Amino acid sequence: xxxxxxxxxxxxxxxxxxxxxxxxxxxxxxxxxxxxxxxxxxxxxxxxxxxxxxxxxxxxxxxxxxxxxxxxxxxxxxxxxxxxxxxxxxxxxxxxxxxxxxxxxxxxxxxxxxxxxxxxxxxxxxxxxxxxxxxxxxxxxxxxxxxxxxxxxxxxxxxxxxxxxxxxxxxxxxxxxxxxxxxxxxxxxx
Numbered sequence: 001x002x003x004x005x006x007x008x009x010x011x012x013x014x015x016x017x018x019x020x021x022x023x024x025x026x027x028x029x030x031x032x033x034x035x036x037x038x039x040x041x042x043x044x045x046x047x048x049x050x051x052x053x054x055x056x057x058x059x060x061x062x063x064x065x066x067x068x069x070x071x072x073x074x075x076x077x078x079x080x081x082x083x084x085x086x087x088x089x090x091x092x093x094x095x096x097x098x099x100x101x102x103x104x105x106x107x108x109x110x111x112x113x114x115x116x117x118x119x120x121x122x123x124x125x126x127x128x129x130x131x132x133x134x135x136x137x138x139x140x141x142x143x144x145x146x147x148x149x150x151x152x153x154x155x156x157x158x159x160x161x162x163x164x165x166x167x168x169x170x171x172x173x174x175x176x177x178x179x180x181x182x183x184x185x186x187x188x189x190x
Contacts, residue, residue, distance in 0.1 A: 008179040012051070020054055026184060028128050028173035030117045035172060036106050037067035042168040043102070043159030044095050050167075052090070059088020064099060069110070072103035098158040105156045120174065123148060129175045130186050141166050144175070 011021040029035055041060060045053045053060075063083045065071035075083075080100060084091050106116055113119040123144060131139070145166035152160040169175040178185040 006181055006183045008182045008184075014051070016054060017051060022184070025171055026173050026176050026178050030121070032110065032116045033067055033069070035116050035120060036069045036072075036103070037061075038171050039106070039160070039168055040064065040067065040072075040099050040102065042164050042171060043098060044090050044092075045167070046095070046159055046161075046164060048090065056089055059086065062086075063089050069103045069106045072099055073107055075100050075103075095159060102157045102159070105152070109155065120148075120172075124174055128173060128186075129169075131175065131177050139166065139177075142169075142175070145169055 005022070007018065007021055011017055029038070037060075041053050041057065044060070061067060063086050065075075080096055083089065083096050084093060089096070109119045110116050113122070129144065141162040145162045145168075148169070149160055149162040149165040152165070166175070170177045176186055
């Protein structure tokens, strides 16, 4: 029998979840489209499980133009109303409308800073933040997520509370919160 690789405790046995953990979660991301996608998906998760969103990811990609922020920012009220009818996404009116509003703020931050990536990673001096082994995944927020949340809210984004932003920082690898026993923990030596 082939042994499963060591993974974080939160990772279930579902192949979709395992692929997300093994190939994406906690890895430093610098592509603006991917950073936008994760921002929207983390906001959509509010009050739900991540697995609920992960299973609908392709639906979100279809409805929101492959997470092209310019195309999402240009969506009409009619397109948003159609999105609310699509069973491939979470059909929450506030979350769906926030997607367009957040895309507009995202584009403004891109224009101001050259890229959203530049803006985001400037908060950590371009360096992945690694939690001490004793603190792994025990946090729901941090001073960093508090700060970024405040800035995004001030700029006009919604569904970007500190808990959502902390999960976003984990997902995009700004913060590496892999369990110390996980194969992807950055200081693992065996």
